Amino acid sequence: MAYTLKINEQLVEVDAASDTPLLWVLRDHLGLTGSKYGCGSGYCGSCTVHMDGSAVRSCQLPISSLDGRAITTIESLDKQHPQLIGAWVRENVAQCGYCQAGQLMSAAALLNASAHPTDQEIDAAMTGNICRCGTYVRIRSAIHHAAAERTSTGASE
Amino acid sequence: MNAIANLSPDFSRRGFLGVSGVLVLGACLPSRGMLGQEHQASPFEPNLLLAISSDGTVRVTCHRSEMGQGIRTAIAQVVADELDADWARVEVAQAPGDVKYGDQNTDGSISILLNYERLRTAGASARLMLRQAAAKRWAVDVEDVRAVHHEVIDADGKRRLGYGELATDAALLPVPIGAPLKSEAEHRYIGKPVVHVDAEAITRGQSHFGADCSLPNMATAIIVRCPWLGGGVRAIRNKPSNAPGLVAIEILPPAPSAGPLFAPLGGVAVVAEDTWTAIKIARSLEIEWTNSPNHGFNSKALQESLREAVMKPGTPVPGSGKGDVDAVFAKGGNEVSAIYETPFLAHAPMEPPVAIADVSEKGAFVRAPLQDPQSARGLIASYLGMALEKVEVTLTLLGGAFGRKSKPDFALEAVELSKRLARPVRVQWLREDDIRHDYYHAPSVQHHRAIIDNQGMPQAWLQRTAFPSITTVFAAQAQAPAPFELEQGFSNLPYAVDHQRMESTGIRPGVRVGWLRSVCNVFHGFSANVFADEMAAAAGRDAIEHRLAMLPTGGKLNQPGMPAPAGHELDFARLREVIERVRKLSQWQRPRPEGVGLGFAVHQSFRSYVATVLEASMVNGRPHISNAYVVLDCGTYVNPDSCIAQMQGAVVFGLSLALHGSIDMEDGAVVQSNFHDYPVLRIAEAPATKVELVPAQGRLPAGVGEPGVPPVAPALVNALFAASGVRYRSLPVTA
Structure with missing residues (x-):
């Protein structure tokens, strides 16, 4: 399914399953590999990004929940x-x-x-x-x- | 040729990867200053580790693995210092696994010790050649030209040539023998704090770890492994025939319980076009596994067997018997006796194992975070039955390792899958895979028993240790602890005792064991330091006074069993010095508030001496560590800031295992799975830490990465005893 995301001030199109966590969207679909996989369960914080200015665990956020949200990663x-x-x-x-x-x-x-x-x-x-x-x-x-x-x-x- | 390809010429020759492959790989090369710097091919390469191009860029090749210890920086510091290079013009390339580099096994805290003189010589030889080239051009004597800070200058200081301008000429000269090395006072970078060469890229999220590189047409595999060692796949009950993004489901045969070396565990590999698809399908599989002898393995039962073992005579360390221990015990007196226990531990580096492989008839290319790319290359070649020259093993930065990534089983998994599927494959271990299928740090039990006099001095000391040996991974018959394991804090107990015996017992485990940061020093350093504290307490003496009284005042330890390497015998004066210094650093004599205690421990390992004092109390029923004081004597050090960082990190690593770490197996399966049930230290638990380095430039360099760990857990237990009067003899401390 196609989604439009706002990542680091840019709008990007991503075609991924609706339950794909933001972490894998960043890493596999967008090539933004600065955010890391450490536990996949929100325990370790290696995948932390900002959503609307707050720190969130990208491994816990499905792509379907990001509509209208502004994501910032380490790259910016x-x-x-x-x-x-x-x-x-x-x-x-x-x-x-x-x-x-x-x-x-x-x-x-x-x-x-x-x-x-x-x-x-x-x-x-x-x-x-x-x-x-x-x-x-x-x-x-x-x-x-x-x-x-x-x-x-x-x-x- | 662009800068990226130039940094690793081997990549550009890899025709089968194609142009885009080179660029992708090149982008993964962790290198200082590689962005936007175009320079000519290197004409001057006096040895494997150093090249100077005509634009003056100095490229140092690091042949050891970087896992946070700062070795890429340290190696460059040493070479650049003797070369007298401008640090801003030094970049670091990473060597692939190749026997031509010499030992590449980044393990045992030994990189600087093995390479210090060699690196200095590399820099010094090039510096002399640059002077010779300038002298020739100016038609003057080489003694009349100096090489200073990236320039060669004549006697009058009038004529100057940059290193880059001389590189082509220097390349034509024979490499000299016996080039002069700098004196201590002349060192520009050695012994000085230098920010790590990868710090900037790491901080900007631009550095590359194992999972951060990709190859064209690469698929990602998640492998579901049998919960117990040695089980194979009987059936997959719900194998999906077709799912979006699924590439293949491959059954991998189970590993034997021991050998061949670092064989993959086997299991069911779910290969998909992207990671999440592979994870989802892997989690959905219902797999029936075959049995194996390890299915019945239970860590509690093993621990009980270890406890029973230390209550019986074990195998004496050859030459460890002094006096007549039994006669002194028979006579009786003030006896101190205690049993100490430590559990299985997982390494849990923040980066779980991950590897990329591209295998075809033309050759095998592997890119992974490995502690020993050279031995991995050999294992991969023999696994594939392929000539060594056709196998290329390159490194990324290691996202932590602590011993885990010296075992390249995960790279072999990627190799097998890439071969089967005829396309590049990345094998990604999930955290659950990492916790449940590690090469675990062995559990152990020690029994210490002594008769002490009224000053707490041991008249007789019997120590027994029991643990599963690392050698059980290599050979199905292996059982007894190896001399190299006993030499880690057991057979080299430094205290002066007239009547002494050391005995060991090994028991085969039902899981893979392997070395973890400091290895057997962790549990031997723990038990010996707590027992010493118990002897002091029994006599009502100050722990540090008592410890100093137990140590000879000078000379070297003549240890039984495996001897120390020549020049690295345990030096009592150095051991005493770190103790004296930590007493002062921690203000040991300063009274602490009621309920706050100080604990002391000292340990020599990896040829370095570390004394640690922790300040701790019990808060709401849990240990609270307020301050840590650490003194390190590692001989000559290259980057004091890296040494301090390693001691700070060792306090955290040591407290993780002292307060939290425990892995349990039931019916062959590991109970824990992720950081919720295998917790490691978090920031709020990390004490303020003061570190002091013993000025020891000129002495042989020794280890830094590991030796800070062993004194931490005993210092904590001793501090909690001082704070609360309760003695914790099993780790982790469960108050």
Whole structure:
């Protein structure tokens, strides 16, 4: 069945079964491989994208539920959150890197909602994103740095 | 030739893939600075690991697998340093599996140790050749020209030539022997923190892992495997004959219980045009499986057998008997005795196993996240009965591995399916497949028994260990733990005891076991460190004071069983130093609030020394870890920031197994299936972590990826004892 989706500010046509999760639409049908498969059940957060600005698990969203929704993936995160990308690189957060797209999308949604999150707020917002390499302490640090930079550049105003 | 093809010339020669195939593959090459950089073919390639093109781009070829430890960066740092290259003009290519690179088995935390001198020599030789080329052109003595930061400069500093400008001339020179290496003080990148070369691409979602590459006309396979090892397909009750997107349903024969090496498990492969179609059909299948001896396997029964084993004499480690343990025990005294238990664990890297294969009569091409592409290549060639030269195994980044991806069974699955279907196939493991069909970290039981004096010093110490050996995967008759497993924290117990004996027992499991980050050091480091803490507590002594008192003040450990490699014997002074440093780093003597305890553990593994202190308390009946302090002596280190990251990650990995990890088998089938019932640590549980590196430049390099893990679980158990008075002797801690 054909669907029209809004992905990263672009309208795209996808022909897929109605129960196809957004994750596989992105990866198999659109070639946007930045969002990762980690568990298929919403436990790990590796597939996190934004739907209308909120962090969601793309493995849990069938294509049939996306009508009229705006989806943002890691591939275009730098347009809204260049500070987050910069802090992530400078802090050398990633180890293997597989979960990091999901981590970044969750972190971006957090900063959209809270300009200066505390460690507790970070832990609460990021608890759905597993990192098996254990980069958590750097994730906290990078979010703080990005928040500070967004304020100083006026990006979060 | 575009930059992408140039980075991996082998791809461009793969005619059977066609032009579009090259581009797709090229796009998958994880490489620094590959986007938008066109440069000439490399005229100057003094060795396998380094090439300089005429535009000055330095290409370092990494022949070890990148799984987050930062090896692609570290290898480039070493080469670029001795070359005195401009870091901004260094890019990293990834080597395929090929014996010409030497050892490629990225395992055992050994990449830098194996390659450090070789990489330095590669850079230094090229640097000398660039100087020789410039000296020749200027008709001056080579001693009168310097190579500094991507330029060769003459004695007056007036004439300068960039490395790129000299590359063609240098390529004509013979590779020198004995090129001068830099001194410590001259190092520009070695020993300095450097952001990983893949950090930017990863952060922008542009890097490529196993599932991120595609080949033209590629299909995706999901394989339903028998719940118990060795079962085959008797019948598929509801095999769909035709479904949209379905390519084929293929029955794969079951693997034998042991050997041939890393054989696929078999099962029913659902091959479809897209992943979701394959998943849906795979989940809908009702399959009847044949029986196998492993169908009756029960992990609880195995654990009981391991417990029984350590209550009886085992096989002594050769040469481990000192004094007369039995006589001291018979005489009696203040006896401390304890049993420690650890369960099966799954690796659960965030990227489940995945592989792409394209097999035809012309050859086999495999692209996958593998820890050892070279041995995988050999296994694939022999599996197909194909000449080695016709098999190409290339790597993506590994989305975590922790030992799982040193076993290329998933690549063999892709090879088999591609061969049958005569088209490229990607085999994607689901998380459930990963948790239920792993090469599991072995469960274990240790029994420690000692007679201590009033200072807690052991007069006699008997230690027994029992666990299923990794060798059971390789041979149907194997049972006893191997010396290399006992050498991991058991036969190399460093404490001075007059009367001592070490015994081991192995029991065959009904599942595949395999090495997981730190391997047997995980459970041996756990039991020995908790037992030492128990001896200190029994004598009412400070744990660190007691530990230092148990250690010789200097010299090297002469360990029974498998000896340490020459130059890497356990050095008591270095062990003491990490203990002293972590005492200071953690402010060990500073009183903590009521209910908050400190726990200490120290362990030498992979030739490195790690001491860890955790600060923990019980909050709402669950352990809460507030702070972690880690000191690492890994000898010479290349990238201190990577070392710190590995210690931070090791705390998280160690706490995952200490607090959550347990895999159980009932009737041969694994009970757990995904992160809801095999949880790993989440961010809220991760403590603030301070890491200190022992300045040890000039010493032999040692391991970094694994040695941070073993001290974590015992430090936690010891901290919880200090906090609550309760001693947890089984992992995971179930408070």
